[in-house]
Amino acid sequence: MTIGGAGRGREGPATLTSLARELGVHVSTVSRALSSRPAGVSAATVEVVRRLAAERGYRSNLAARALRTGRSLAVGMLVPRLTDEVLATVYEGVDEAAIEAGYATLVAHTLDREDLRRQRLELLLARQVDGVVVADSLQDSHAVAQLEEAGVPYVLALRCLPGHLSVGTDDLAGGRLVAEHLLAQGHTRLGVVAGDTRASTGSERARGFLLACEEAGVQVREDVVVPCGFDVRSGAEAGARVLDADPELTAIFAASDNVALGVVGALRDRGRRVPDDVSLVGYNNLDMSAALPVPLTTVDSRLVDIGRAATQALLELVGGGTPVSRRLEPDLVVRSSTRPRSLSTTGRP
Template sequence: MQGKQDGTLRRSPTVTLASLARELGVNVSTVSRALSERPTGVSAATVATVRRAAEQRGYRRNLAARTLRTGRSFTVGMTVARLTDVALASVYGGVDEASIHAGYTTFVANTLDRADLRRRRLDLMLGRQVDGFVLADSHLDGAAIGQLDDLRVPHVLALRGLPGRLSVTTDDLVGGRLVAEHLLGLGHRRIGVVAGDVLASTGEQRTRGFLDTLDEAGVDVPQHRVVPGLFDVRSGVESAAQILATDPDVTAIFATSDAAAIGVMATLRDLGRRIPEDVAVVGYNNLDLAEALPVPLTSVDSRLFDVGTQAMRTLLELIGGGSPGSLSLEPRLVVRASTVP
């Protein structure tokens, strides 16, 4: 905007590809290629000159024109159970970074792990003509996926996977096994499990990998010591209290998320139990806060940001007509003071 002599404002002339081309003395197609995400057929010097001029003149892409030209909206939808969940926020961070590099915008919606809300949020984003979806809230029943199959909308599952579905996950069976091997190596035999959401592949597989490994070692974990719930602090508090009420001699507790592990630690504190001298605690996801806790938390690094980045790249390949395969990233156990003093 510029000021007139009478004090009113007038809008600055709109900067277009054509006006930039005239100013620089090049073809409009040269300017267009130089401003694309992956410039081809243009020298690096020309790209730098065009982009510098575009920035100085305040050029903005005409997204509506690009949509008409390509048939794409250059937006993707992402569903999560709760974006307040730091683990899911980390996955979203990876999705968003990859989308920025590709010139896409991401819409993210909370579904609270409710089937009815999931359908409504998908319908809302479909109404915005998104090019595809990253789904980070899938349940083992696969209820939401059929809707996208019927409409032939490209989609990729992230973090939570389903058999036969295109997904980017962490190998949670291996992650559970790593925790079991660690606790067995420390001599623990009376162990409790805060299993998380057993309708999500993450909760089911982390628990199964853990229990199968203990079973192979001849260590029995009775059902009353395996308590399902959610992946949050409150579930950790309540589940740990339930485990310790039925079996106060437990020497270790595995929680299938760091948030739940923090709840476990709170319960142990309130009961006067020391960590790890009385009860060892292991979490899952290796959030940044795990290392900063008063007793640093041993946790499985599930590479959340990488899961998001790879999920978005996989979706873009699918949107572009490719045939990508599922990815299962390798987890690693990060040992801290909550299991080893």
């Protein structure tokens, strides 16, 4: 019960005021001394203030700062779910960039449901996030309208919509890369499990692939281009349809690594093996893909970079700048799931 005994170690956490009292200076001086670029305060004072702050374990009270400045130093991220490795990877980039800039990330997961999307976005706004990274579906751009109305800056990640600031990879180019790789290996009977073609990601990848095939004079039948979701199960189903439509094909492009995993199952059910009988290419280069039984050839869509770039653009916008949309270049990652046509149906090398 020695309250206020020694005099220095009051009670509770250190605050600007407590530091000022202890040093016999005004609180505003302490505030300035502790700011990132001190102005109007001598170097000596800065030194002594910072020393004491460190000693007392001072931590700026973000709530007070937010109240005073009107900026929460937090960004929101709108996302269907984080159990999807694609989104989790983007989140990783978002959070990294946010932290580097002194921001925190608040995730709102919507499970792709419109009611939740509305509600969760509302929660973000109540926390006065300074901006929002939108990595959710854009079927109904209601969320975007809500953001516009609230006057909160936002940037689209992964998907893109004309007229909005967005960051993604060039999915058209990515689809091309895959086609060129398979064509170079001599494959001519090609199938596509196209992912969700209502999302720009899915449709662009398929389009790039088909465009490159057409240019090379290789025809791809319409019935071996099947859309689906972005999960394993729907990949398996769509893969089955593709294989049943043309049992002779020697290579398949799946618009996502998860989908590719499903296709592996469909192939297996039909007694066909990767890559011995059929070459398979995925998309996204998830961690999982390199570690699969048969390491997957895939396209690195630079998900972490997307997250980083989106957040950087967002923060530039928050700071009053005028960032521009960016389209990152994808990279082909060749692994064991693809093999030249000539080597197919032979034993292992």
